[in-house]
Amino acid sequence: MTIIKLKSNLLDIFPDDIHRSTLINDNEFYIQVDSRSIVKICTYLNGELGYALLTIFANDERTLTGKYAIYYGFADRKKSQLIIIKTEIAPTAMSFQSISAKVHAASSYEREIKDLFGLIPLGHPDAKRLVLHGNWPNGIYPLRKDYDLHHKPHFSKKETKFKKITGEGVFEIPVGPVHAGIIEPGHFRFSLAGEPILNLEAQLYYVHKGIEKMAESMSIEKCFYLSERISGDETFTNSLAYCQAIEKIAGVEVPPRAEYMRVLFAELERLTSHLGDLAGICLDVAYGFAAFQFRMMRGWTYLIADDLCGMRFLRSVNKPGGLRMEFLESKEKSLIDQLMKIKKELEDTVVIIKQNTMFIDRVENTGILKSAIAFDLNAVGPGGRASGISHDVRKNFPYAAYDKLTFDTPNYVDGDVNSRMRVKLDECFISISLMLQVIETMPKGPIKESLPKLLSHQVAFGMTEAPRGENIHWIMTGENETIFRYKIRTPSFCNWPALCYAVSGNIVPDFPLINKSFNLSYAGNDL
Amino acid sequence: MFKVIKKILQYPRLTQDYPRKAPDARLFIGKPIIDQNLCILCGECVRRCPSTAIVMNQALGKVGFNYDTCIFCTLCAEVCPNAAITMSNAFELAEKDRTRLRASTLVIEDRNVPDQSYEIISDLLREKAQKVFGRSLSIREVDAGSCNGCDYEINALNNPFNDIERLGIHFVASPRHADMLLVTGTATRNMELALVKTYNATPDPKLVVAVGACACSGGIFKDSYATRDGIDCVLPVDVYIPGCPPRPQAIIYGILKALDRI
Numbered sequence: 001m002t003i004i005k006l007k008s009n010l011l012d013i014f015p016d017d018i019h020r021s022t023l024i025n026d027n028e029f030y031i032q033v034d035s036r037s038i039v040k041i042c043t044y045l046n047g048e049l050g051y052a053l054l055t056i057f058a059n060d061e062r063t064l065t066g067k068y069a070i071y072y073g074f075a076d077r078k079k080s081q082l083i084i085i086k087t088e089i090a091p092t093a094m095s096f097q098s099i100s101a102k103v104h105a106a107s108s109y110e111r112e113i114k115d116l117f118g119l120i121p122l123g124h125p126d127a128k129r130l131v132l133h134g135n136w137p138n139g140i141y142p143l144r145k146d147y148d149l150h151h152k153p154h155f156s157k158k159e160t161k162f163k164k165i166t167g168e169g170v171f172e173i174p175v176g177p178v179h180a181g182i183i184e185p186g187h188f189r190f191s192l193a194g195e196p197i198l199n200l201e202a203q204l205y206y207v208h209k210g211i212e213k214m215a216e217s218m219s220i221e222k223c224f225y226l227s228e229r230i231s232g233d234e235t236f237t238n239s240l241a242y243c244q245a246i247e248k249i250a251g252v253e254v255p256p257r258a259e260y261m262r263v264l265f266a267e268l269e270r271l272t273s274h275l276g277d278l279a280g281i282c283l284d285v286a287y288g289f290a291a292f293q294f295r296m297m298r299g300w301t302y303l304i305a306d307d308l309c310g311m312r313f314l315r316s317v318n319k320p321g322g323l324r325m326e327f328l329e330s331k332e333k334s335l336i337d338q339l340m341k342i343k344k345e346l347e348d349t350v351v352i353i354k355q356n357t358m359f360i361d362r363v364e365n366t367g368i369l370k371s372a373i374a375f376d377l378n379a380v381g382p383g384g385r386a387s388g389i390s391h392d393v394r395k396n397f398p399y400a401a402y403d404k405l406t407f408d409t410p411n412y413v414d415g416d417v418n419s420r421m422r423v424k425l426d427e428c429f430i431s432i433s434l435m436l437q438v439i440e441t442m443p444k445g446p447i448k449e450s451l452p453k454l455l456s457h458q459v460a461f462g463m464t465e466a467p468r469g470e471n472i473h474w475i476m477t478g479e480n481e482t483i484f485r486y487k488i489r490t491p492s493f494c495n496w497p498a499l500c501y502a503v504s505g506n507i508v509p510d511f512p513l514i515n516k517s518f519n520l521s522y523a524g525n526d527l
Numbered sequence: 528m529f530k531v532i533k534k535i536l537q538y539p540r541l542t543q544d545y546p547r548k549a550p551d552a553r554l555f556i557g558k559p560i561i562d563q564n565l566c567i568l569c570g571e572c573v574r575r576c577p578s579t580a581i582v583m584n585q586a587l588g589k590v591g592f593n594y595d596t597c598i599f600c601t602l603c604a605e606v607c608p609n610a611a612i613t614m615s616n617a618f619e620l621a622e623k624d625r626t627r628l629r630a631s632t633l634v635i636e637d638r639n640v641p642d643q644s645y646e647i648i649s650d651l652l653r654e655k656a657q658k659v660f661g662r663s664l665s666i667r668e669v670d671a672g673s674c675n676g677c678d679y680e681i682n683a684l685n686n687p688f689n690d691i692e693r694l695g696i697h698f699v700a701s702p703r704h705a706d707m708l709l710v711t712g713t714a715t716r717n718m719e720l721a722l723v724k725t726y727n728a729t730p731d732p733k734l735v736v737a738v739g740a741c742a743c744s745g746g747i748f749k750d751s752y753a754t755r756d757g758i759d760c761v762l763p764v765d766v767y768i769p770g771c772p773p774r775p776q777a778i779i780y781g782i783l784k785a786l787d788r789i
Contacts, residue, residue, distance in 0.1 A: 133717045142752050150750050152716070177721045180700035182668045182682050184675055185718055206717045207672040210751040225577035225600050229747055232676025232772065276679070289531055295686040296541060302683070310556040310616075312774060313676050316601045324605070352530050523675045 001049070003029050003081060014041060025248045025460050027397075028082045035087045035096060038072070042085065043102040045074045051083060052378050052391075055472055056109035057487040058117045060145045062091060064457065068119060070096055073461075073472070077396040082461060089119060098124035105378040108497060116143040116212075131205050131526075134158035142213050149213055165191035165199050173508065177206045181512075184522035188511075195507040200500045204525055211527040215486035216478075220246060220320065220454065223483050227473070228315050230488060231524035233276070236269045237466040238490070238524075239318040241473040244399060245462035246320040249477055250451045258322035258449075259401040260442040265314055266400070266464070267431040267438075271342075272301040273467035273519075274382075274424040274431070280516040281421055282353070285362045293349045297342050304338050307331060322448025332439050343432050350425060363417040367514030369502040370415060379498040380491045381469020382427065383518050386412045386419035393465035405437050415502075417517040454481050466491050468521065490524035541687040545776045546783065555774070557617040558594055559603055565611035566590050572603040572612060578740065578747040582631040591630025594620060595743035595757075598771035621768040621781030625743065625759065628769060663695040664786060667705035667729065671722045672715030672754060676772035677739040681709060689775045696782060702726075707734040707785065709778075713741040713754040714761045726762050734765045734785050738778060743767045 001009070003023055010018060010031065017037035022030050033041055045051045051074040059069045065088065072085040089096055098121035100107040110121040111130035118141040121127055132140065137156040141147060162172075170193045177185035185206040191199040211230060215223050227242035228235045240262060247254060254262075279294035302312045308327045309317050316324060328335070353359055369379065374387035384391060390411040394402040410426035412419035454477050462473040469491030478484035499518050503511055543550060568588060573581045580596035581603060583589070604612045622628050670678050684691040685698065699705050702725045714722055726735070737758045740746030745756035758764055768781035 135716065135720070147752070149752055151752055153752075177718065178667075178669055178702070178725050182678055182685075182698060184670045184673075184678060185721065206721070207670065207712065207715055208717055208753050209672055209713060209715055209748045210753040211748075214748065214751050221575065221602075222577040225598065225602070226747060228600075229598075229674045229676070229771075232674040233679055235676070276682075289535070292687055293534065296538065296688075299541070299683070299686050299688045306554055310554045312680070313772065315599075315771070316556075324601070348530070348534065352534070521675060522670075523673065 001076065001079065006083065010041070013044065017041065027080055028084060028461055030084045030086055032086045032088070035089060038085065038087050039097050039099050039102060042072055042099045045083060045085070046103045049076075051076050053103050053105045054082070054378070054470070055474070055487065055489040056106055056113065057474065057489075058113045058119060058143070059476065059485045060117065060143065063145060067091065068117065070113065070119070071474070072099075073474075077391055080397050094118065095120040095122050097122055098127075100124050104376045105494070108493065117141055118144070128161065131208055133203075133205065134160050142210060147213075149210070149216075160203060162189045162201050162203075163191075163199060167193065169193050170198065186522050190508060190511075192508065196505055197503050197508060197511070200503050200511075202496060202500055204496065204522060206526065207523050208526045212486055212488065215483045217482050220477070220481050220483065223486065224318075224320060228318075230527065231490060231492075231521040232313060233273050234269070234466045234468065234471070234490070234521065234524060236265050236314040236317060237464045237471055238473075238488075240266060240400070241462035241464045241471050242475070243318055243320045243462070244464070245460040245473055245475040246451070246454070248460035248462070249458045249475065250320070250454055252321055252449050252451055254322050255446045255449055256401070256443050257445045258447045260438050261323055261328060261447065262318070262400040263402060263405065264328070264435055264438045265317055267434045268301060268304060269314055270467040271428055271431040272298055272305070274428050275301060277424055277516060277519040278421065280519065281363070281417065281513060282359070284513045284516050285359060287353070287356070287359050290349060290353045290359070293345070297345055300338060300342050304335065307334065319448060321451050322446075324448075326447050328442075336436065336439060339432050339435055343429070346428055360418065362513070363421060366417045366510050367502045367506055367517060368415045369498055371413065373501050374415065374498060377498045377501070378494050380494050381466070382420050382423040383495045383498055384469065385410060386423045387415035388413040391470070393463050393470050397463050399464060401438070404441070405434055407434055417513055420517040457484065468492055468519065468524075469495065488527060490521060492520040492522070492525040495520050496525055542690045542693065543688055545689070545779060550776055552616040552618065555616040555618050556599060556601060557615045558597065558599070558620055558769070559592060559601070559612050560615045561590055561592070562611045562613075563589060565609050567609050567611075569608060571606050571608060575606055576603060578749075584630075593629045593631060593744070594769045595625055595628040595767055596740060596746060596749070597769060598740050598747050600771070618770070618774055618777045619780045620770065620773075620777065621766050621784045623766050623784065625764075625767050628743070628767060664707055664782070665697060665699045665705050666707045666709050666782070667699055667702045667725070668709045668711070669722060669725050670711050671718045671742070671758065672712030672748075673739060673741055677711035677742070680772045680775055680778060681711070681738065683775045684778060689779065691779065694779070694783070702728040703730065705729050705733070707736060707782070709736050709738055709782070710758045710762070711738045711742050713745045713748045713756070714758050716753045716755075719755065719761060722758075722761055735762050736766045736768065736781055736785050737764045738768045738781070739773060740769060740771045743769055746771060
């Protein structure tokens with residue numbers, strides 16, 4: 001449905017509820033609606049039209065309009081359009097209608113808004129705390145503008161209440177936040193009867209650092225470095241989403257060579273990340289040979305990164321307006337050789353692991369994420385693509401030079417660990433092929449464009465396909481080239497609830513395997 | 528099976544011989560250094576540093592780096608109008624004393640370990656510890672609020688390239704089996720209690736190593752409502768490894784430094 005048709009459609013159905021609408025940045029359609037009609041409009045967009053809910057976030061706009069604003073981001077993926085429903089909440093009301101009962105993916109967003117802004121979602125089925133653990137006193141709302149970034153409140157002692165599963169022989173296993181492996185912190189509460197898991201509740205936000213608050217009033221240049229440090233292994237893709245949003249606001253065209261190089265680095269990061277996940281999957285079923293094969297290949301991708309820019313995590317490579325410097329000149333030959341070496345090794349290893357029936361037996365039919373649940377929770381990335389949701393930002397919202405390159409999106413329907421592993425294996429080959437295409441077809445020319453002075457209170461989305469899936473950043477600029485609001489929604493935020501569904505019915509020893517097959521970032525979720 | 532054996536024979540040894548042999552560091556981006564003769568004290572780098580790691584001493588007419596806070600982003604080298612700052616390739620930066628990493632004086636908040644006696648015992652037993660550990664060491668890694676960059680680099684210590692077990696060092700699943708805590712991240716508010724509990728669960732004598740800019744000083748995340756300014760606000764730290772993230776060799780260097788093997 002085109003924007004014009006959608007607009008007339010909405011005006012027909014909800015004549016009294018829509019205040020005004022504007023189209024900016026070519027595909028971001030903002031519709032301001034009355035706060036009382038938010039449920040029916042969101043239900044219409046999500047339920048009737050099938051637009052996926054990408055994000056919900058609040059913004060303290062009291063200094064601008066005297067009110068809080070809540071934005072509901074929906075996407076028409078077939079038409080590459082974003083439909084953003086905006087509603088304003090008066091400071092006297094401090095509450096809004098929850099849409100979680102109708103749009104299930106909304107649940108965590110609304111809890112997040114409740115914790116960080118103190119706006120109460122009315123009618124939310126389970127509005128307990130999400131970001132702030134029991135040690136935070138009541139009445140602390142960090143993302144309000146009048147909250148001081150440096151204020152550290154006193155420690156209170158409240159217990160976190162987990163969902164209780166009752167019945168004969170039902171018991172709980174608490175795991176974490178410090179785990180046995182070298183991974184990030186998170187607390188998992190399993191409820192079991194015998195071996196199979198009845199319910200898993202994940203308490204995250206142990207690494208909540210307040211990134212969104214820190215970004216506010218930071219200069220645009222400094223905030224770029226913050227965006228690189230949202231999630232270590234997604235450095236480049238996060239910085240790219242940030243740069244995209246800033247470039248949209250500035251109205252700058254990035255030089256073509258930089259667009260191609262960005263694809264190269266983004267795919268290198270995806271390859272590195274996927275090889276690490278595959279190694280993890282093999283290690284978690286004690287398949288040492290394959291794990292070390294993948295670790296060796298991952299080591300090689302780090303060597304490529306070191307060769308290209310001297311930074312193993314591709315930090316300080318990007319820059320709003322292009323890239324920091326020319327990284328590729330006279331390195332094309334050795335890069336092609338290294339990529340071919342990885343490709344050959346990967347092909348050999350895939351043949352070996354697919355013939356290992358004991359290994360396939362462990363991964364097949366383990367941790368099934370059903371397609372309907374994946375759609376309801378807006379599961380993204382390899383997690384979604386293994387469950388029949390063939391959505392890929394590189395195809396649906398093309399950025400950088402992806403529209404000039406040819407590639408497929410792998411799609412499997414079983415939703416088990418095996419499917420996710422096969423998606424990742426396929427994507428490794430796709431990444432290598434994309435990098436080779438880039439080296440072949442990349443034009444010569446400059447690699448950065450200088451930015452003009454940015455106006456205040458301009459907004460834009462930045463969207464990229466991170467190794468873990470759809471990555472969405474939203475920026476509103478402030479006075480004097482600063483950030484007013486920086487909303488980050490990484491793919492991990494969408495996929496954590498999906499993971500909790502995928503493990504139910506499986507046995508506890510399979511949990512690390514299922515967890516690794518999603519490989520979600522705690523840092524990217526907790527911010 | 529034949530294919531597996533073929534593969535194993537194909538790559539007999541990938542492990543780099545660090546620390547015996549220095550790696551080829553020509554391409555590494557290490558710590559920034561400043562040529563005081565070229566510096567015109569314009570203060571551009573001080574203003575623009577994302578993690579406020581650069582300090583200017585007006586009285587001495589000197590610009591210096593706090594390497595415990597530096598995130599190695601190369602911006603200072605880029606913006607310096609007189610090209611006084613360059614990125615060196617020095618990556619072996621770990622120090623036992625945090626003041627040696629700093630140009631400005633250090634102020635640490637009051638530490639909040641509930642049971643102070645552990646710290647005192649730890650200090651008394653430090654000398655004995657070296658004899659007890661000998662050349663073998665068990666490490667427990669704790670992420671106390673990193674961006675997961677440091678954790679991936681610690682993970683890389685186990686890959687075929689670094690293979691830290693060849694140095695008699697291995698990672699264990701529980702703090703109760705550990706001699707050393709390898710801590711990454713700023714010590715976030717939500718993780719603080721878990722970090723202290725992990726420290727208390729580690730038997731004495733024990734060592735604590737802070738990995739990365741966040742763990743050393745808070746890095747780019749310092750002074751937020753939800754974080755502390757580095758691990759040493761919470762625990763006594765033996766060695767600080769700067770870097771964002773420090774590369775695996777830099778972490779090996781820091782671990783060996785804690786054991787007095789370098």
